[in-house]
Amino acid sequence: MEDKAISRAVIKRLPRYYRYLGELLESGVERISSNELSDRMQVTASQIRQDLNNFGGFGQQGYGYNVKYLHSEIGKILGLDRTYHMIIVGAGNLGQALANYVQFEKRGFLIIGLFDVNPVLKGITVRGIPIRMAEELPDFLQKNSVEIAALTLPKANAKEMADVLVENGIKAIWNFAHTDLRLPKDVIVENVHLSESLMQLSYNISRREQAREPAPDYGDNDENSA
């Protein structure tokens, strides 16, 4: 049996713990209690302790948590104690922006290839990486070990390219295309849907503005009606 599955909600919070602990580490803080961390992060201390205890007891009664140790342990849980080889499929603006983002390299995500279908881009290099044509993908994947493929292309091409990637052994896709990929369930897909994020923003703007308008009076508006 595998370890008991950890809920998605917990996993989502781990990178944020990791970030805060990293900042504490940088500012020289040695230990921290769930209560102090709770104050800083604006989550309950109870949640912090529950979350961490999914993975083991990292703290010590009466003391709290050692920042350096906890940071490192969460890093391991997140799989940041190794390197990953990543390719970017779709070398448009977003793909190039990702390729240029040096912070990923620092965390161990090495970009080793850039691909596109547009012949105009062929041979252009981004941070020393030449843009290759999509048809070279199968060959490239045979010759290089690649753990992650970022998909940064229009949804029309995304599904097709995803299939090519999977056929050639890719097991993890970071999907920026505005579509849901239907892939074998042993392939991990992490979606970043920017337009959906923006729509959540516009929802909140509209809601605010409606709330500011005088509420229409329907006469009978008692929700807990007798």
Place this chain on the structure above:
Amino acid sequence: MEDKAISRAVIKRLPRYYRYLGELLESGVERISSNELSDRMQVTASQIRQDLNNFGGFGQQGYGYNVKYLHSEIGKILGLDRTYHMIIVGAGNLGQALANYVQFEKRGFLIIGLFDVNPVLKGITVRGIPIRMAEELPDFLQKNSVEIAALTLPKANAKEMADVLVENGIKAIWNFAHTDLRLPKDVIVENVHLSESLMQLSYNISRREQAREPAPDYGDNDENSA
């Protein structure tokens, strides 16, 4: 009183409904039942009906939902029946990628300004929009109505710039910086933390790989111990 608050979980799902309905509309489908939609979207029909009924009864018993009508209603709920003026603060790779992304314009998000602190970028234009210096921001915000500011700069500058934006009346921030902005609570913040998304991916990769290894035998591993 405002309308009863809708849970964040529901709001997060709305853009996805909107996308599927848009695709159905394009392919000429006129009506759809919660069951059919459930099949396509891989969520329960019950959840679809519950979600929609937070906003009113859009369907008809025995018939289902009219695709065009439902699409349009969800669009209105998401605030997509109007335009927004947006600026991008941080004209690096990511900022420029966002500025170049024409799809946003189609949805009514008009980018009317680009700002950066780096003098090297001054005057460079992206899709006809000149990059301005950050110190011009207050003046620009006085002279233009801007609803949304995208923050695409390093966290070191992000907090400071966010304060400037808020002082000058910005009420909605689309935050790509790897930090949590602490702003007055009437300011809406929508975070896109790419590195945290990537860490969720690496977590899943590591977990898979561990699961594939032979489980260490601890002798006593019955979780429901007697």
Place this chain on the structure above:
DNA sequence: TAGATTGTTAATCGATTAACAATC
């Protein structure tokens, strides 16, 4: 030791799913 704070169990809260009466 006394005080602090974790790890963990129990209680609460909220979200999802199931079921079915209402109704087109």
Place this chain on the structure above:
DNA sequence: TAGATTGTTAATCGATTAACAATC
């Protein structure tokens, strides 16, 4: 009308918070 499918209530499930005994 009979059949289909919603809207909505009730049941279940899961996640968060509270509480406290264990222990450093």
